[in-house]
Amino acid sequence: MALSLALALTAFAGCSSTSASASTPSAASGSTAGSAGTAASGELNLYTWEGMFPQEVLDAFTAETGIKVNYSSFDTDETMLAKLETAKGGDYDVVIADDYIIETAIAEGLVMELDKSKIANIGNVNPVYQGQFFDPEDAYTVPYGAGVQTIVYNPDLVDIEINGYEDLWDAALESSLGITSNFRVMNGMALKIAGESYNTEDVAAIEAAGAKLLELAPNIRLIKDDNLQDDLISGEISAGVMYTSQVTMACLANPDLKVVYPSEGIGFGIMAQFVPVNAPNPDAAHAFIDYILRPEVSKQCFEYIGYYCTNQAADALIEDAYQSFLTLPEDFSADNMEMIQNISAEAMEAHTKVWTEFRTACGQ
Numbered sequence: 001m002a003l004s005l006a007l008a009l010t011a012f013a014g015c016s017s018t019s020a021s022a023s024t025p026s027a028a029s030g031s032t033a034g035s036a037g038t039a040a041s042g043e044l045n046l047y048t049w050e051g052m053f054p055q056e057v058l059d060a061f062t063a064e065t066g067i068k069v070n071y072s073s074f075d076t077d078e079t080m081l082a083k084l085e086t087a088k089g090g091d092y093d094v095v096i097a098d099d100y101i102i103e104t105a106i107a108e109g110l111v112m113e114l115d116k117s118k119i120a121n122i123g124n125v126n127p128v129y130q131g132q133f134f135d136p137e138d139a140y141t142v143p144y145g146a147g148v149q150t151i152v153y154n155p156d157l158v159d160i161e162i163n164g165y166e167d168l169w170d171a172a173l174e175s176s177l178g179i180t181s182n183f184r185v186m187n188g189m190a191l192k193i194a195g196e197s198y199n200t201e202d203v204a205a206i207e208a209a210g211a212k213l214l215e216l217a218p219n220i221r222l223i224k225d226d227n228l229q230d231d232l233i234s235g236e237i238s239a240g241v242m243y244t245s246q247v248t249m250a251c252l253a254n255p256d257l258k259v260v261y262p263s264e265g266i267g268f269g270i271m272a273q274f275v276p277v278n279a280p281n282p283d284a285a286h287a288f289i290d291y292i293l294r295p296e297v298s299k300q301c302f303e304y305i306g307y308y309c310t311n312q313a314a315d316a317l318i319e320d321a322y323q324s325f326l327t328l329p330e331d332f333s334a335d336n337m338e339m340i341q342n343i344s345a346e347a348m349e350a351h352t353k354v355w356t357e358f359r360t361a362c363g364q
Contacts, residue, residue: 042281042284044067044070044281044285045092046071046092046096047095048073048096049096053305057297058071065291067281077098080101081097081105085110089278091276091280093279093281094273095273095275095276096274097272099132099134099269099270099272099339102141103134103342104342106134109277111276111277112140112276112277112279113139113140114275114286114289119289119290119293121293121313124294124312126311126312129270129310132339134272141273142272144273144310145302145310146310147269148267148268150241150261152232152240152242152258153238153239153260154232154254154258156256158176158238162258164193165192166193168216173219174218177238177240178222178232178237178240179220179240179241180241181224181225182225183351184198184340186213187213187351187355188267188340189262190209190212192265196209198339199340199341199343201347203350207354210358213354217358222236222237223364225243229250229253232250232254245306245307248325251325265338266338267338267339269340273292295311295317299314307326308326308327308328315327
């Protein structure tokens with residue numbers, strides 16, 4: 001999925017087409033009915049990444065409301081934005097995308113302000129995920145999943161204890177480390193080691209982080225986004241920096257893996273639902289958002305996609321096997337988390353150059 005940046009890839013909440021749970025319980029009608037049952041029938045055009053909802057949830061929504069769900073998927077946030085721009089905020093009723101791209105869509109006038117009188121379950125949203133940079137007044141969006149930048153490793157294959165990013169540079173990890181291909185996240189590791197912000201505009205700081213990153217090249221075995229957890233499970237790599245949904249799947253397959261929230265700071269990102277400004281069926285959109293916010297339905301969704309649950313009313317319903325993966329640790333706070341945000345073209349150019357040099361050094 002299954003945790004936000006200005007680049008052509010998803011970030012901490014970056015999505016994968018694989019889901020954490022292949023089977024889910026049938027959709028519950030929910031004790032907090034909300035508006036879904038009274039919405040006019042019709043069609044709902046849903047646009048997001050592949051594999052973001054269990055089919056049982058979509059089918060149950062249709063059975064209850066008479067609203068047919070037309071599911072379309074995109075590969076990157078930028079693809080979504082381009083289509084939304086071409087449609088002038090039309091064609092789609094509900095879009096789920098990453099925080100940074102939503103900020104751009106709102107600024108371009110492509111997003112409708114929500115009518116919260118039609119979202120009875122809006123109070124179920126965990127306040128931790130509200131009031132963020134992309135929608136500070138929570139006027140346009142409802143969170144759907146969050147993620148953090150996480151290190152996970154197999155202690156049977158690693159001779160050192162890993163506590164943070166700096167440990168990944170240890171020679172003991174030579175040719176055994178897998179990382180995602182999200183360059184703002186990966187360059188960000190070196191920035192955090194230097195005590196810098198993910199969002200620094202200081203080109204010299206970005207270049208210095210690039211020099212540090214080059215020193216990591218001997219330890220890199222794989223740079224990939226899709227199914228990196230499988231390489232950890234199989235032993236192809238012994239440690240990885242992964243998306244939340246991938247860590248969930250890896251740990252479900254091998255409970256002996258160790259999960260590390262880096263001591264230098266934690267990258268954090270949010271996926272959110274929004275209604276385009278010229279949505280064909282905004283009533284169906286509000287009904288769908290409200291339906292997904294039912295605790296029983298959210299439970300199904302988050303156990304399926306493997307991202308952090310953003311519905312506080314659903315937290316207690318999540319099965320014990322998933323609890324530690326789908327809910328934020330109690331000691332997480334704003335002080336040790338930072339969201340990657342849009343930065344200047346000059347800073348982005350520096351990041352791109354650094355990343356290209358690093359991948360070349362890794363032979364990837």
